[in-house]
Amino acid sequence: MRIAIGSDHRGFPAKEKIISQLKARGHEVIDEGTAAVQSVDYPDYAAAVSQKVVGDEADRGILICGTGIGMSIAANKFPQIRAAACFDEVAAEMCRRHNNVNVLCLSGDMLGEKRIERIVEIWLNTEFEEGRHARRLEKITDIEKQLNVQPSDTL
Numbered sequence: 001m002r003i004a005i006g007s008d009h010r011g012f013p014a015k016e017k018i019i020s021q022l023k024a025r026g027h028e029v030i031d032e033g034t035a036a037v038q039s040v041d042y043p044d045y046a047a048a049v050s051q052k053v054v055g056d057e058a059d060r061g062i063l064i065c066g067t068g069i070g071m072s073i074a075a076n077k078f079p080q081i082r083a084a085a086c087f088d089e090v091a092a093e094m095c096r097r098h099n100n101v102n103v104l105c106l107s108g109d110m111l112g113e114k115r116i117e118r119i120v121e122i123w124l125n126t127e128f129e130e131g132r133h134a135r136r137l138e139k140i141t142d143i144e145k146q147l148n149v150q151p152s153d154t155l
Contacts, residue, residue: 091119
């Protein structure tokens with residue numbers, strides 16, 4: 001799987017560990033930065049990763065900031081992106097199973113290394129259930145269309 005990953009300065013240490021985890025499991029990683037712990041603005045990295053996913057250059061994305069919440073808000077501005085901040089394994093499983101989340105947002109400050117590793121693993125391995133959930137996601141797509149939001153408007 002091709003996975004785009006990005007973080008701000010607070011998520012940088014976790015991003016580096018996740019990249020190692022992903023590569024060890026045979027995934028192709030597209031690192032969109034940041035490259036250090038110097039202060040940066042998280043929306044820049046949310047945009048870079050979201051553009052890779054929307055543009056089909058990546059199958060999924062992972063974003064890490066202090067809480068994961070800011071990244072989630074920024075990523076969800078992009079049509080076709082379904083981003084969720086996950087703080088535990090249950091949320092990681094359910095966001096994939098029921099919402100087909102394509103961008104995982106994590107906290108670099110509030111989650112330990114082992115929990116992040118488990119969340120990422122569960123999120124990568126959980127399949128979308130389709131069925132009634134697909135119908136609901138179609139309604140979200142319809143909302144995007146009603147708002148006249150097109151991928152080319154944001155890229």
